[in-house]
Amino acid sequence: DTEVTQTPKHLVMGMTNKKSLKCEQHMGHRAMYWYKQKAKKPPELMFVYSYEKLSINESVPSRFSPECPNSSLLNLHLHALQPEDSALYLCASSGWELTNEKLFFGSGTQLSVL
């Protein structure tokens, strides 16, 4: 199984809502990533988890809260988002964080904040 599965595929939320994005992989990868991508722009790294511990937080606002419950799962909890947070949120995984390996990406969650 070489898939990274993200749910939901689409999400519409109001600025006062709390929602979560979920990501799952069963490739035994020990590094997992959240990227944010605005339309017609490249993905931007948000968070990196390595061995279930937060390794990198790219100065992401606290209204985004990542969680790695186990080595296969990665969540992104959303609270009090702004309309400018509307974007495609991509999860990715790789075998290890500090080796030169390719990333496996999920199909993303298209988020709209009203």
Place this chain on the structure above:
Amino acid sequence: SQQGEEDPQALSIQEGENATMNCSYKTSINNLQWYRQNSGRGLVHLILIRSNEREKHSGRLRVTLDTSKKSSSLLITASRAADTASYFCATPLETSGSRLTFGEGTQLTVNP
């Protein structure tokens, strides 16, 4: 911050033609990767080239790397309509590792 810059930003060609996309980067790296993204979907890894390699092939893809010029190119030969997508180069945030930063991307349209 993104350290890769790609050109052209957009490229439109006919089926059967070759497509060349270029990527420049700023810092020292020991590998560079290319990814493809269909509209609204996740990215798919195409090829990784290491800093001690000058050229690499994979099917209809040919990647070159010039570390002295800090640049790379992706050539797709005999293009097909199904190759229509955005193509991104990606380099590690530090010299090595899988924490990648992506270039601005090239939108390729292959007309049937």
